[in-house]
Amino acid sequence: xxxxxxxxxxxxxxxxxxxxxxxxxxxxxxxxxxxxxxxxxxxxxxxxxxxxxxxxxxxxxxxxxxxxxxxxxxxxxxxxxxxxxxxxxxxxxxxxxxxxxxxxxxxxxxxxxxxxxxxxxxxxxxxxxxxxxxxxxxxxxxxxxxxxxxxxxxxxxxxxxxxxxxxxxxxxxxxxxxxxxxxxxxxxxxxxxxxxxxxxxxxxxxxxxxxxxxxxxxxxxxxxx
Amino acid sequence: xxxxxxxxxxxxxxxxxxxxxxxxxxxxxxxxxxxxxxxxxxxxxxxxxxxxxxxxxxxxxxxxxxxxxxxxxxxxxxxxxxxxxxxxxxxxxxxxxxxxxxxxxxxxxxxxxxxxxxxxxxxxxxxxxxxxxxxxxxxxxxxxxxxxxxxxxxxxxxxxxxxxxxxxxxxxxxxxxxxxxxxxxxxxxxxxxxxxxxxxxxxxxxxxxxxxxxxxxxxxxxxxxxxxxxxxxxxxxxxxxxxxxxxxxxxxxxxxxxxxxxxxxxxxxxxxxxxxxxxxxxxxxxxxxxxxxxxxxxxxxxxxxxxxxxxxxxxxxxxxxxxxxxxxxxxxxxx
Numbered sequence: 375x376x377x378x379x380x381x382x383x384x385x386x387x388x389x390x391x392x393x394x395x396x397x398x399x400x401x402x403x404x405x406x407x408x409x410x411x412x413x414x415x416x417x418x419x420x421x422x423x424x425x426x427x428x429x430x431x432x433x434x435x436x437x438x439x440x441x442x443x444x445x446x447x448x449x450x451x452x453x454x455x456x457x458x459x460x461x462x463x464x465x466x467x468x469x470x471x472x473x474x475x476x477x478x479x480x481x482x483x484x485x486x487x488x489x490x491x492x493x494x495x496x497x498x499x500x501x502x503x504x505x506x507x508x509x510x511x512x513x514x515x516x517x518x519x520x521x522x523x524x525x526x527x528x529x530x531x532x533x534x535x536x537x538x539x540x541x542x543x544x545x546x547x548x549x550x551x552x553x554x555x556x557x558x559x560x561x562x563x564x565x566x567x568x569x570x571x572x573x574x575x576x577x578x579x580x581x582x583x584x585x586x587x588x589x590x591x592x593x594x595x596x597x598x599x
Numbered sequence: 600x601x602x603x604x605x606x607x608x609x610x611x612x613x614x615x616x617x618x619x620x621x622x623x624x625x626x627x628x629x630x631x632x633x634x635x636x637x638x639x640x641x642x643x644x645x646x647x648x649x650x651x652x653x654x655x656x657x658x659x660x661x662x663x664x665x666x667x668x669x670x671x672x673x674x675x676x677x678x679x680x681x682x683x684x685x686x687x688x689x690x691x692x693x694x695x696x697x698x699x700x701x702x703x704x705x706x707x708x709x710x711x712x713x714x715x716x717x718x719x720x721x722x723x724x725x726x727x728x729x730x731x732x733x734x735x736x737x738x739x740x741x742x743x744x745x746x747x748x749x750x751x752x753x754x755x756x757x758x759x760x761x762x763x764x765x766x767x768x769x770x771x772x773x774x775x776x777x778x779x780x781x782x783x784x785x786x787x788x789x790x791x792x793x794x795x796x797x798x799x800x801x802x803x804x805x806x807x808x809x810x811x812x813x814x815x816x817x818x819x820x821x822x823x824x825x826x827x828x829x830x831x832x833x834x835x836x837x838x839x840x841x842x843x844x845x846x847x848x849x850x851x852x853x854x855x856x857x858x859x860x861x862x863x864x865x866x867x868x869x870x871x872x873x874x875x876x877x878x879x880x881x882x883x884x885x886x887x888x889x890x891x892x893x894x895x896x897x898x899x900x901x902x903x904x905x906x907x908x909x910x911x912x913x914x915x916x917x918x919x920x921x922x923x924x925x926x927x928x929x930x931x932x933x934x
Binding site: 446447448449465467468469470471472473571575576577578579580581583584587 | 709711712756786787790793815818858860876879882884
């Protein structure tokens with residue numbers, strides 16, 4: 375286990391700190407870093423470590439939704455996270471450098487198959503109840519489409535909510551759509567297409583511009599193929 | 600029982616207060632030495648005075664009515680109150696005016712380390728002198744202030760507020776589309792700019808390339824050459840402004856403290872021409888900012904006067920000081 379410089383420590387010298395998302399984006403992120411020549415073999419082991427020295431970079435692993443938090447504060451100079459995370463945290467001041475194209479998912483509104491509760495609630499009750507892990511995205515989407523919605527934030531399996539009557543529908547991130555299908559849900563509307571994004575700290579973008587640009591350019595080439 | 604205080608405010612204890620006061624004294628001495636006189640304005644202003652200065656910048660955290668039903672607001676910065684002060688108290692006096700201030704301002708931000716809703720600012724306003732000499736003087740005072748704060752590694756980003764707006768106008772992009780692209784630049788959404796610029800119809804491939812490359816250009820004076828190779832009248836105009844400022848800075852011997860940055864755009868609406876941001880490697884947030892606001896004075900009183908200034912966020916400068924001292928201390932231990 376290696377040590378890492380403190381969160382707001384000087385960044386003029388030393389390795390750039392790079393936030394790697396655990397979870398669905400982890401595999402493709404490691405492959406992409408591997409493709410641009412970053413030493414990632416330690417990342418591929420079952421190590422419980424959170425911090426890895428990898429040549430030019432210090433890799434720090436975390437939940438995708440924490441990446442903007444660390445990057446905004448400068449605790450990580452750069453990082454990779456999903457567009458869904460960035461949409462949900464629009465007030466985080468981070469640079470969004472690059473669409474890495476992998477990890478493609480859809481942010482959707484879904485309802486029960488063959489069930490008209492979404493439409494009926496809107497007609498008769500003036501608003502729909504939406505369960506989601508993305509409350510701000512959901513609120514903004516319904517607002518922008520001129521509809522009223524009661525957004526209910528849940529932390530766990532959001533598919534449960536319409537099945538037991540907590541909500542009329544859900545807003546969630548869908549990859550293959552299998553989880554939806556297994557729970558008798560179907561996509562009704564697409565809100566956005568989401569892919570992995572390279573994000574960066576504002577000060578790192580200014581004070582370590584050459585290194586940041588170089589890394590972004592290599593990642594661009596690796597993901598354009 | 601614990602009595603809470605409003606979110607985004609805080610109490611300050613003696614140990615911190617002592618250091619903050621020392622910082623304020625050092626800055627005040629520096630400003631005085633450069634010929635700037637201290638002014639103070641009310642913490643509260645009429646709301647319409649603040650919005651006349653900048654519709655968006657007046658996103659103050661606190662608004663309320665007085666006993667006669669007038670809408671008041673806590674000031675969101677010191678620049679607008681000082682513009683009002685100059686227009687009303689010095690209406691017939693001969694410029695230039697050199698003022699500095701140290702005081703609290705209020706903004707509706709998400710509270711976090713170094714960013715509260717009530718925060719301390721210190722800065723200067725130079726009213727009368729035009730670009731580039733006025734801008735260069737303000738930057739010289741800023742460099743001296745950073746040195747007085749012990750932040751010798753701090754870097755000043757220098758950009759141009761009109762550059763991208765004029766560039767878009769020159770290639771025929773206006774209205775909502777232009778605002779959307781500017782908004783994405785202000786929020787540092789480079790992917791969004793790429794999408795929006797990619798979707799523009801009827802513009803030359805060369806212009807598209809310029810729109811995409813320009814916001815990423817930052818560094819020494821070579822940046823101007825790269826930008827001019829990309830071409831275009833707006834680029835030519837803005838970069839010649841930047842170049843003139845940079846030359847004035849070189850003449851004052853402080854050019855190496857400045858990084859030219861063609862992607863810089865500040866969120867306050869009153870800036871025209873040069874804009875500034877202050878970075879220190881010890882902190883992940885900007886320490887302050889400023890620039891020229893040649894049209895702001897004209898919105899108060901009858902006389903338009905060119906002006907420039909900067910503000911430092913004192914709490915952040917203090918955090919950066921502490922971090923720099925820690926880094927320096929560890930460096931010595933390591934020897």
